[in-house]
Amino acid sequence: PRPRQWRRKAGTEEAEEPRSIxxxxxxxxxxxxxxxxxxxxxxxxxxxxxxxxxxxxxxxxxxxxxxxASSLHPPVVVGHYHNCRVRPIAFVPSLSPPAPPIDGGRFALDFLPRSITTTTDWEVADCHGGLVVLCNSQNSPSNLIVCDPLTRRYQGIPHPLEKLAGFVVALLDGDGDGNISISNFRVLYHCFHGDGAPRQVCVFSAADGGDGWRFLRRPSAGSYYIGHVAGRVDGSIYLGSVTGNVRVLDNASMELSEVYLPIGIDKSKAPRISTFTVVHGAGANPTSPPSTWIIHVHGEELEFYRRVRGGSGSGGEWVLEHNIPKLSEVARGLLAGCPEERLEVYVIAVGTGTAVLSAGDRDERKLLFSIDMDTKKLAPKESLSPDEGDSHQFTYTLPWPQLLQACPS
Structure with a gap:
């Protein structure tokens, strides 16, 4: 239709000008x-x-x-890095909506030296803020490299002081304003002293001079920084331990605190490890914070906790939203030949509001399922690579343009 004409107001002689952007x-x-x-x-x-x-x-x-804007939207997942057993690291683009229209070839690590990209010695240890940290699994202490696939830049990291053996725990935001880039990042490194000496944790900072390493003081509560990276919430990193608890590491203060989860699984019935994974999804509307869940897996039992803002803690509390007591019973009707015996279940990948579960039986068969975090509905998933069901995948998300600046012109 033709735009409505602007009419002259009563009592005025001049007509209103059409409005524009x-x-x-x-x-x-x-x-x-x-x-x-x-x-x-x-x-x-x-x-x-x-x-x-x-x-x-x-x-x-x-x-x-x-x-x-960053706090109101979940991270944009563009794909996952796979640590493959028989071939170098592979990047698999995300197929789950709303996947952005991005060429997956842009995230290949072919810009790294051939000694890294042509062997299986190097593994992805963590992804965060558009950066990827790799370690050499055949060396002790491991060599470390941090790279930015978008800018195709990378930086090698020297060994910690005294060449202490250990493993990478996580990538952290850089010092100062909390941004992360190839020139401003930190790496959390767990050290083994050997000979019964207490373990220590040190942090490498790209912004520091010299070798950039410093040791952290031991937590007062007797807990350790050791633990797999469960995910990140509000700039803090969540570390899950196999004993069945979660700790949150504040990115600025580097202090640890316990996360209370109302765990209902009776872990005494089955001596199996617990794993935790953080999953982000879209909020209820475009101006509400993203939904956040933690998946707790113990054997083939699963619990789903949703973060409720405005709870007793400053950042809200975690409430039990749903549980699956026995995945083999739920999945029996989804796939033909689903084993009836107890399964070992792992969360191997996450997307925006989704997760991928790998369930294995005693015959080492791998069944893959995707789960919608809002509805908790399971769906069978086809494997995209021979190794997809055997190892953890590292989710790569686009960094928000926090350093965007306006030109004066």
């Missing part, structure tokens, strides 16, 4: 841009129009806007 206040424009659920669309909006760029990246309010 120039008349939209920056505050209202930011509320519109907050609905963009991907940093790709935010970057394109900033590049398309000077007013959009000013609203997104102005010196006075741009940084706070980007932080708010």
């Amino acid at each position: 120039h008349d939209v206040p920056d505050d209202l424009l930011r509320q519109i841009l907050l609905r963009l659920d991907s940093p790709l669309w935010l970057l394109r909006a900033a590049c398309a129009y000077r007013q959009f760029r000013r609203a997104v990246a102005s010196a006075d309010s741009g940084r706070s806007f980007l932080r708010l």
Whole structure:
């Protein structure tokens, strides 16, 4: 239809001028841009129009806007890195919606030296903020490399002091403003002294001079930094232990604290390890924080905890939302030949509001299932590679453009 003509107000002699995008206040424009659920669309909006760029990246309010936009949307999953047994590290693009239209070849690690990309000695240890940290599994102490697939840059990390053997725990945000980049990152490293000496944890900082290593003091509660990376929530890293508890490591203070989960599984009935995985999903509406879950797996029993904001803690509390007492019974009707005996279940990959479960029986058969975190419905999933069901996959997410700056022109 033709646009409605602007009419002259009663008592005035001049007609109102037609309004344009120039008349939209920056505050209202930011509320519109907050609905963009991907940093790709935010970057394109900033590049398309000077007013959009000013609203997104102005010196006075741009940084706070980007932080708010990041907190309101789950990380954008573009794919997963696989540590393969018989071939080098592989990147598999995400097929789960809303997967961004990105060429998966852009995330290949072929820019690294051939001694790394042509052998199976190197493994991915963690992914965070657009960076990937790799370690050499054949060396003790391990060589470390941090790389940025988007910029195709990488940096080798020297051994810790005294060449202590150990393993990489996690990538951490850089010092200062909390951003992470190839020139500003930290790596958490768990050290083994040997000869019965107490273990220690040290942190490498790319922003420090010299070798960049410093040791952390031992937690007062007697707990350790050791644990697999369960995920990240609000800038803090969650570490899950096989004994069945979760600790959160504050990114700024490097202090550990316990996470209370109302675990209902009776672990005394089956001497199996516990694993924990954090999964993010879209919020109830575009301006609400993303939903966050923790999946607890013990044998073939699963529990799903949802984070409820406004609880007793400063960041909310975790409540038990759903449980699956026996996955083999639930999955029996989904796949022909699903074993009736007890399974060993692992979460091998996560997406936006989804997770991939690998269930194995005593004959070492692997069954893959995807699970929707909102509905808790299981669906059979076909394997994309021979090794997909055998090892953990490392989720690669796009970094939010926190360093976006407006040009004066």
